[in-house]
Amino acid sequence: MSRAYIDDVSAERLALLQEQNLELSRLVAELRNEAALRTQFLSNISHDLRTPLTAIITHGEILRDGILGELTLRQKDSVGGIIGGGRQLLDMIGEILTYARGAAHQLTLTRTEFSIASAVEQVCTLNESLVAKKKLDLTVNIEEGLPPLYADRDKIAHILGNLLGNAIDFTLPGGRVWITCSRGAPTERGHVLLIEVGDTGIGIAPEHHDLVFREFAQVDASASRQHHGTGLGLAIARKFVELHDGRLWVESSRGKGSRFFFTIPVRSAP
Amino acid sequence: MLPHILLVEDNALVIDALTMLLEETGHRVSAATTLAQAQRVMSEESPDVVLLDLTLGGEDGLSLMPSVNATRGTRPIVVALTGHDDPETHARCIAAGCRTVLVKPIAAMKLKGQLAEWLGERAAF
Numbered sequence: 039m040s041r042a043y044i045d046d047v048s049a050e051r052l053a054l055l056q057e058q059n060l061e062l063s064r065l066v067a068e069l070r071n072e073a074a075l076r077t078q079f080l081s082n083i084s085h086d087l088r089t090p091l092t093a094i095i096t097h098g099e100i101l102r103d104g105i106l107g108e109l110t111l112r113q114k115d116s117v118g119g120i121i122g123g124g125r126q127l128l129d130m131i132g133e134i135l136t137y138a139r140g141a142a143h144q145l146t147l148t149r150t151e152f153s154i155a156s157a158v159e160q161v162c163t164l165n166e167s168l169v170a171k172k173k174l175d176l177t178v179n180i181e182e183g184l185p186p187l188y189a190d191r192d193k194i195a196h197i198l199g200n201l202l203g204n205a206i207d208f209t210l211p212g213g214r215v216w217i218t219c220s221r222g223a224p225t226e227r228g229h230v231l232l233i234e235v236g237d238t239g240i241g242i243a244p245e246h247h248d249l250v251f252r253e254f255a256q257v258d259a260s261a262s263r264q265h266h267g268t269g270l271g272l273a274i275a276r277k278f279v280e281l282h283d284g285r286l287w288v289e290s291s292r293g294k295g296s297r298f299f300f301t302i303p304v305r306s307a308p
Numbered sequence: 309m310l311p312h313i314l315l316v317e318d319n320a321l322v323i324d325a326l327t328m329l330l331e332e333t334g335h336r337v338s339a340a341t342t343l344a345q346a347q348r349v350m351s352e353e354s355p356d357v358v359l360l361d362l363t364l365g366g367e368d369g370l371s372l373m374p375s376v377n378a379t380r381g382t383r384p385i386v387v388a389l390t391g392h393d394d395p396e397t398h399a400r401c402i403a404a405g406c407r408t409v410l411v412k413p414i415a416a417m418k419l420k421g422q423l424a425e426w427l428g429e430r431a432a433f
């Protein structure tokens with residue numbers, strides 16, 4: 039082969055490569071743009087959905103609270119249903135908004151010092167009536183003498199709330215649900231708190247362990263499913279844990295209950 | 309005379325709902341859907357409490373605060389209304405001079421109770 043021929047071929051290849059590079063960066067830019075658009079869309083739509091819902095719930099409460107005159111018990115129950123449904127929808131919209139912010143890297147941590155026990159207690163109190171309604175046995179076990187956390191309290195409570203909410207939802211009446219806080223194995227960066235939210239519910243097959251942390255993913259996504267959610271709970275929980283430099287994972291198999299674990303590095307307040 | 313509440317909010321459905329709640333619990337209500345309208349009501353009628361939505365179409369509700377803070381005589385108590393109570397928004401509202409931030413939808417009985425408290429303070433002045 040002549041030298042000239044080889045040069046020709048190289049030049050041709052180079053040109054091709056350059057062209058492909060250009061095409062690739064164009065594609066990457068397009069994808070980024072699409073992700074930003076999706077985030078913006080989710081954020082706008084959740085704002086807009088919230089407004090009429092606010093009106094619905096306020097009118098419901100005006101009726102329920104007897105501000106326009108006392109209702110019968112049955113009427114109160116019915117209006118209570120409207121309010122309950124509205125509030126559930128509002129929570130879901132809130133999750134979508136939170137997710138959209140996370141996807142747009144708009145989430146920051148507001149750290150304060152608090153005990154994990156107080157956050158656990160807050161979340162348990164919020165779920166008290168659900169636990170009672172399903173006749174579940176909820177136990178909390180917190181190791182003695184744990185150091186306080188210097189972390190974002192709202193976000194830690196949000197993580198616990200999402201995990202506990204799932205544990206309650208995916209466990210049959212009469213089952214057990216627990217939260218355990220202890221010292222985790224120290225990492226090279228120092229001490230960590232290990233928090234477990236476990237249940238004796240339906241469990242998750244190992245092949246779905248990655249899937250459940252993905253946004254909008256649900257193991258049973260059929261329309262007839264019992265559980266109604268956005269599929270964002272675990273994606274948000276993982277995001278919040280990672281913002282704290284912790285880890286969130288699951289140990290479970292089908293029919294054997296689930297154990298979700300997360301770690302939060304212990305930092306001291308400045 | 310009934311305590312006067314200025315509701316600054318751009319959504320008609322929300323205005324209707326809150327107006328009903330406030331009127332039925334013994335208040336007089338003026339609604340403003342823009343900052344310009346809100347400013348007019350403030351200068352003409354000096355309301356006792358302003359319930360201020362943070363997003364008014366394209367306007368930032370908090371831009372009303374400088375004129376509130378410049379009010380001669382008794383200033384109205386301003387309460388921010390928002391759909392999403394993140395810590396940054398909260399801090400921004402307090403720094404601007406709002407009394408507190410309420411997340412929509414505000415529970416009817418809670419709003420009634422808080423208003424009674426704030427109006428009581430003002431009456432004690």
Ligand SMILES: Nc1ncnc2c1ncn2[C@@H]1O[C@H](COP(=O)(O)OP(=O)(O)O)[C@@H](O)[C@H]1O
Pocket residue numbers: 200204205208237239240241242250251255256257258265266267268269270271272273295296
């Ligand atoms: N404790 C649990 N037990 C069994 N399955 C679970 C549990 N937690 C989560 N899952 C599965 O993971 C999916 C995703 O959960 P999540 O992200 O919280 O979204 P959502 O609760 O809105 O469906 C659930 O739909 C369910 O299939």
Ligand SMILES: [Mg+2]
Pocket residue numbers: 200203204267271272
């Ligand atoms: Mg969930």
